[in-house]
Amino acid sequence: MTAVETAPHRSGIWGWVTTTDHKKIGIMYGVTAILFFLVGGIEALLIRTQLAVPDGGVLSADAYNQMFTMHATTMVFLVVMPLAAAFANYLLPLQLGARDVAFPRLNALSYWVFLFGGIFLTMSFFVGGSPDGGWFGYAPLSTQVGEVVRMDYWALGLNFLGVGSIMSSVNFIATVFTMRAPGMTLMRMPVFSWMIFVISFLLLFSLPMVAVGLFQVYADRRMGSVFFDAASGGDPVLWQHLFWLFGHPEVYVLILPAMGMVSEVLPTFARKPLFGRSFVIFSGIAIGFMGFGVWAHHMFTTGLGPVAEAAFALTTMLIAVPTGVKIFNWLGTIWGGSLRLNTPMLFSLGFIALFVVGGLSGVTHAVAPADTQQHDTYYVVAHFHYVLFGGAMFGIFAGIYYWFPKVTGRLLGERLGKWNFWTMFVGMNLTFAPMHMLGLNGMPRRTYRYPEGLGFDLWNLVATVGSFVLALGVLLFLINAWRGWRRGETAGPDPWDGRTLEWTIPSPPPVHNFDEIPVVHAEDDFWHRKYGVDEEGHAVALGYEAPATSPPADMHLPSPSYYPILTAAGMFLTVTGLVYPPWGLLLTGAGAVVTLWGLFGWSMEPLTRGSGS
Amino acid sequence: MSDQVGPAAPAEHHPDPAVVRKTAMWAFLGSEVLFFGSLITTFLLYRSRIGEGPGPADLFDIPFTSVSSFVLLMSSLTMVLAHHSAMRRDSRQMRVWLLATALLGLIFLAGQVYEFTEFVHQGLSIGTSPFASSFYLLTGLHGVHVAVGVLMLLATAFMSFGGRLRADGGMNVEMVGLYWHFVDIVWIVIFTVVYLLQV
Numbered sequence: 001m002t003a004v005e006t007a008p009h010r011s012g013i014w015g016w017v018t019t020t021d022h023k024k025i026g027i028m029y030g031v032t033a034i035l036f037f038l039v040g041g042i043e044a045l046l047i048r049t050q051l052a053v054p055d056g057g058v059l060s061a062d063a064y065n066q067m068f069t070m071h072a073t074t075m076v077f078l079v080v081m082p083l084a085a086a087f088a089n090y091l092l093p094l095q096l097g098a099r100d101v102a103f104p105r106l107n108a109l110s111y112w113v114f115l116f117g118g119i120f121l122t123m124s125f126f127v128g129g130s131p132d133g134g135w136f137g138y139a140p141l142s143t144q145v146g147e148v149v150r151m152d153y154w155a156l157g158l159n160f161l162g163v164g165s166i167m168s169s170v171n172f173i174a175t176v177f178t179m180r181a182p183g184m185t186l187m188r189m190p191v192f193s194w195m196i197f198v199i200s201f202l203l204l205f206s207l208p209m210v211a212v213g214l215f216q217v218y219a220d221r222r223m224g225s226v227f228f229d230a231a232s233g234g235d236p237v238l239w240q241h242l243f244w245l246f247g248h249p250e251v252y253v254l255i256l257p258a259m260g261m262v263s264e265v266l267p268t269f270a271r272k273p274l275f276g277r278s279f280v281i282f283s284g285i286a287i288g289f290m291g292f293g294v295w296a297h298h299m300f301t302t303g304l305g306p307v308a309e310a311a312f313a314l315t316t317m318l319i320a321v322p323t324g325v326k327i328f329n330w331l332g333t334i335w336g337g338s339l340r341l342n343t344p345m346l347f348s349l350g351f352i353a354l355f356v357v358g359g360l361s362g363v364t365h366a367v368a369p370a371d372t373q374q375h376d377t378y379y380v381v382a383h384f385h386y387v388l389f390g391g392a393m394f395g396i397f398a399g400i401y402y403w404f405p406k407v408t409g410r411l412l413g414e415r416l417g418k419w420n421f422w423t424m425f426v427g428m429n430l431t432f433a434p435m436h437m438l439g440l441n442g443m444p445r446r447t448y449r450y451p452e453g454l455g456f457d458l459w460n461l462v463a464t465v466g467s468f469v470l471a472l473g474v475l476l477f478l479i480n481a482w483r484g485w486r487r488g489e490t491a492g493p494d495p496w497d498g499r500t501l502e503w504t505i506p507s508p509p510p511v512h513n514f515d516e517i518p519v520v521h522a523e524d525d526f527w528h529r530k531y532g533v534d535e536e537g538h539a540v541a542l543g544y545e546a547p548a549t550s551p552p553a554d555m556h557l558p559s560p561s562y563y564p565i566l567t568a569a570g571m572f573l574t575v576t577g578l579v580y581p582p583w584g585l586l587l588t589g590a591g592a593v594v595t596l597w598g599l600f601g602w603s604m605e606p607l608t609r610g611s612g613s
Numbered sequence: 614m615s616d617q618v619g620p621a622a623p624a625e626h627h628p629d630p631a632v633v634r635k636t637a638m639w640a641f642l643g644s645e646v647l648f649f650g651s652l653i654t655t656f657l658l659y660r661s662r663i664g665e666g667p668g669p670a671d672l673f674d675i676p677f678t679s680v681s682s683f684v685l686l687m688s689s690l691t692m693v694l695a696h697h698s699a700m701r702r703d704s705r706q707m708r709v710w711l712l713a714t715a716l717l718g719l720i721f722l723a724g725q726v727y728e729f730t731e732f733v734h735q736g737l738s739i740g741t742s743p744f745a746s747s748f749y750l751l752t753g754l755h756g757v758h759v760a761v762g763v764l765m766l767l768a769t770a771f772m773s774f775g776g777r778l779r780a781d782g783g784m785n786v787e788m789v790g791l792y793w794h795f796v797d798i799v800w801i802v803i804f805t806v807v808y809l810l811q812v
Contacts, residue, residue: 166644170637170640170641171637173637174633178633179628179633206647212648212652215750220746223740224739225739225750226743226746227747235659245651603768603772
């Protein structure tokens with residue numbers, strides 16, 4: 001290793017607070033999101049404990065409402081999205097062959113907004129109770145002003161987090177458009193980078209719609225407007241439209257990064273190129289476009305009328321096509337490959353299996369009359385946990401096991417990894433499969449208890465047992481991560497015989513990523529540097545050796561800056577004040593001043609350090 | 614697709630910062646389109662729901678708002694002149710036009726404050742009707758965008774006075790300009806949809 005920083009966990013706290021290095025920011029995203037994952041998991045376990053037996057007495061109805069609202073809000077906005085952001089931050093520049101993202105300080109600001117937004121939402125627990133109106137906050141329930149401030153925290157918190165996501169999206173889009181290495185054409189871009197590119201557009205165009213809706217909820221609650229007050233002529237259905245116009249694209253924001261990760265892992269462990277690679281990419285783009293045309297399938301019981309319901313039923317069935325295309329591409333990738341069943345591969349195969357289950361139950365929702373029956377039952381809960389936990393989280397775990405050695409330089413334990421996979425796989429199915437039965441038998445969502453003798457007893461108990469098996473799996477992961485980080489086997493630059501650019505550089509990568517900006521000649525460029533093809537089409541090792549290089553003399557690296565955290569702190573004060581008008585507005589004013597101070601100092605600050613500037 | 618090993622497509626080693634920043638600004642403005650689109654949609658849904666309160670026909674003073682719209686449109690002209698001066702590296706002219714743009718923006722905001730006050734006096738508070746709520750939220754958030762633009766203009770002019778705007782200062786002016794023109798265009802839509810089209 002050279003003299004540059006190679007061990008990120010050894011630098012001081014100030015180094016982390018002021019960092020603008022996309023790799024450190026990625027690590028901070030990941031660690032923070034895992035912490036929130038534990039918070040959301042504890043909320044889930046409380047819910048399951050309450051429902052284990054009929055007439056459960058662990059939680060009050062009020063506490064239960066808070067738990068299911070915060071479980072969903074936490075898992076969606078503070079776990080799955082930031083975990084995808086963690087990988088995107090870390091990997092996008094590495095996969096594109098760039099020194100950093102387009103706007104390193106903006107990137108840091110996105111992280112700090114995420115952290116402060118998460119703290120903002122979570123601190124509501126300690127000041128009068130957390131949000132309790134459901135994660136989709138249906139008006140007018142969410143706009144009924146009580147003496148409590150719970151849904152203010154929700155409406156403001158989601159908008160606060162949304163600002164961070166929009167900044168990330170702008171950043172990633174600019175990065176993909178302008179920072180690719182020579183020869184890295186769009187179609188040569190790794191599939192994971194592609195999926196991040198697609199979800200950046202999804203977020204960019206969907207978040208502003210829910211932002212307007214959240215402003216309206218807040219205005220109804222605090223400023224006396226009547227957007228969703230039916231008595232004054234307002235229309236609560238408007239909220240449903242604005243929310244799901246965001247909410248459905250959001251579903252694809254959660255799943256596409258995981259699909260991208262699996263699309264990286266499968267070819268590596270099958271030692272074959274991704275089958276129909278451009279089809280996978282175009283399917284991702286198609287999902288992105290069509291994701292904006294299916295939102296009202298969440299509203300089949302709202303009473304939109306048969307024409308609208310038929311139209312949305314059709315678009316919903318249609319969007320299953322590109323998703324199905326991807327499944328077959330993954331199967332085609334495995335077909336005839338020389339498989340290595342390491343933990344990342346196991347999680348990827350688990351992803352495919354569970355996502356198919358969730359996808360199939362999803363298509364059943366497209367049948368509007370059937371959906372009317374399933375709406376707001378545990379069948380829906382089963383469906384979206386299969387796609388979000390079995391899908392998104394399994395994909396993310398595949399990604400964690402796959403890229404952990406790149407980030408830390410050490411491998412995660414294989415033995416413990418396999419235990420981790422199987423406990424999670426069994427636990428996940430034990431927890432969520434019975435919910436199909438519960439839902440079809442008529443058990444409604446969001447009820448804090450159920451009486452004995454309705455036929456719900458057995459499957460609820462099974463689900464609760466399953467949730468603790470699942471928790472055990474997560475615990476095994478934490479142990480594995482700790483041990484791997486402390487004393488895991490040294491990985492070397494390319495432990496999996498990888499195919500993309502991030503495996504060409506040391507693990508962990510030096511602060512400047514690439515000694516020389518790579519020139520890309522093909523898809524899976526690194527693979528083609530390592531392997532040729534003989535007459536029968538078999539891969540032949542070319543005897544690749546990493547070229548000896550040294551860091552360039554004139555690097556332009558982003559300098560550290562404390563303005564991002566200052567700006568985010570100012571925004572935190574601003575939104576906190578808005579919860580408590582009128583006196584809180586003083587805090588809001590102070591926060592606005594701090595934010596402006598941060599932004600102004602930011603625009604005065606020179607961009608880069610290094611000998612070149 | 615291009616699986617064969619071919620010659621590397623030409624790409625920039627060091628991407629032009631102006632291109633990077635313009636890409637980002639356009640992406641952000643794309644997001645803003647959806648933001649104002651949702652606000653305008655809400656208004657269109659609610660504009661005839663005036664309940665017991667005053668409606669558009671009772672309230673809007675088209676000549677007055679036409680003048681303030683004209684002021685805002687003229688600020689786009691001064692913005693172009695500021696950018697033009699920045700491209701010619703004439704920072705004195707540039708500052709003059711930047712400040713002129715900010716001043717026109719402030720006049721527009723003053724007109725909006727006057728208009729809101731007037732409407733409240735005529736009995737249209739934010740809770741009067743869904744029409745009132747959607748009108749105030751739409752025009753109010755547009756006003757916030759104008760105010761942010763004024764701050765950006767003043768900050769750019771201030772940086773130029775302090776000599777902090779370096780040789781690439783033209784780029785900063787162009788970014789502010791993109792944002793400013795966008796906010797103006799949104800106002801043209803709002804003026805047409807909210808004020809002029811009273812069917």
